[in-house]
Amino acid sequence: MPLDTSAPLLKDLINEAALRDVAGTFKDLTPSFDSRGFLKAATNGLDALSILQRVHRVAESLALALPGAYAEQLAVVVDAGPRLSGAFLNMALGDFVASYGLADPARSLKALRRLTPYGTAEFAVRPFLRQDLHGTLRTLRTWTEDRNEHVRRLASEGCRPRLPWSFRLEALVADPTPLAPLLHALRQDSSLYVRRSVANSLNDITKDHPDWVFDHVAGWDLDHAHCAWIVKHALRSQIKKGDPRALRLIGASEGAEVSIDKLSISPSQVTLGGEVEIAFELRSQSGSDQRLVVDYVVHYVKKNGAPSPKVFKLKTVALPAGEVQPIRIRRALRNFTTRVHYAGDHRVEVMVNGQRMASGVFTLTV
Template sequence: MEPLKEMFGKTYYKNLADVLSSVHKPFQADRFVKDVTNNLETLSLNQRMRQTSVVLQQHLPENYSQAIGILKDVVPQLNGGYTTLVFPDFVSLYGLSHFQQSMEALKYFTSFGSSEFAIRAFLKQDLERTLKVMQKWSADSNYHVRRLASEGSRPRLPWSFKLDQIIKAPQLTSPILENLKEDEELYVRKSVANHLNDISKDSPDYVLKLIKAWDITQPHTAWIVKRGIRSLLKKGDKKSMSVFGLTKDVKVSIKRFSLANAEIRLNDVLQFQFDLVSEKSTSQNLMVDYRIHYSKKSGIQSAKVFKLKEITLAPGETVSILKKQRFQDFTTRKLHSGSHKLEIVVNGEVMKQKTFMFTR
């Protein structure tokens, strides 16, 4: 499989140069390709993107307004995707002293890829002024722009630096979230939920206070809230569970809990089953999860929670649950041999556990 960094390869640069020269006749396509591919093999994906921005600036007019105008004409003629992040990256590098024009450029470019990383340079430079613009974006008719308002201002956006001012004062982004709490676009709702989840890691009480004022009978809002407080729910936070009416005083037992195999290897399936039995005279609203404590290279274990199901268990009712999960490596997680632990978790409480061995 070809490495992701090859998105920024010679074929891409040749096409980019051809489009640039068709838009801006003085553009020296051959020289650009030569300069931008210098030492290309030694560079990572994001290093290639940054080199592209730097070399573009060397080959475009010195006047920022002219350069942005050319890039705006170029981007619709290219394939969308990750490589289009070059255009907002250019803005973040060379447009900090041209605030209004850069805001317009980032708003335009975000529909072709995303300006979520580039906008953070402006938030870092002038938080208040940039947030005012992003609040307007959160009411825009274009869902890409609305999503940028939420995603770009996330306190802990992955693969970017933290926004410490927003971490300390999460209310700064509440006008944006208020505008988007019922958004009809799933792409936007996912961002709002992730934004809330970011905040919950530092200010859980603030998040719960915020969402308690929201109408969770509205389906879009309910979806955002449930996903937005997922980290709190996985930790068994009782306050967050009360938002969705989950039973506080859980009375259940786990019967016939078994593993198909006590030893598994890479790409084998971990299969387990159990009966969940109500021991209460009233119905119980339950969130049933399972937690795997993975063995790390160092020998210590790291836990990850997985969803099983949400159910209303009637008095004396028994529900049988079967689950299969393939043990395989992922880009973000490599499995290591050793002892692992499986826990059944109901409304945040560990009910039963078993150990098993994993060998690569």
């Protein structure tokens, strides 16, 4: 029988063995913790729950098993942070705070600041933002000056208007202005972890208010490497669209005086688990040097047979006048938690500065 090398399901990271470890940790911290009651509640119907449902189930079970009122329970939860192993188990501690601490925001936000280094509290802080946007943002603004990169990252990640896996912060989707001081404070952060979060937050905003983002970054010092990195990644959606303002900010040429020659996609038929190679020549049609952003689009086949285009970054090319640049990329075709592949013809397009220049097809069999 062949060895099963498939990755475990994400939800299985919170399993019965992990829950027993949680019970043991809390029993060590407070002997009156009801370990039996916790395990009974936490494991009830566990198989049917998704990973985020399991995170919340742990939080609910802790509330049942911990003695005392919220403030006493919270002290034990915070002490458990560095003792638990696994980011999702630690996220359950943040979920406990978000579920039971909204009536005590000052104490609860202090707890999230202490917990986030062990398992991000980006989801847990959002109910506080929804309850009191401006008051919570004032607290997050002080976190931008924290020595711990996890706390600074929480300041920007937690208030992303469209954070994946969480509800939208509709007030910030409608008007991102309250985020300006916080994002500005982190524009030169020394941590890539933080800068990536700032860029993602700005990219969220471009989906609704691209002009606001261009105005916000207009005064940034793009000679500073950290600022320049954030702007390039924040404007990735606009760069893919060929927005001339975004291209100017990253030093790319407006338009694209090029042709795509000798495009090949091989093999023309590939089985799930394999990969395709996309190769072509980028040929200058200009009498001057160009700086070009080259991307490619894969039109994945959905379950219903309809195409679903996904744009991938390829590279930025400095192309001298009249020169030819060969480009080659391999793309794996494997199922992930974020993408399931379906059989059919997949169209591939090459984009230069947001312009679709050439296309080809490969057939995927499952």
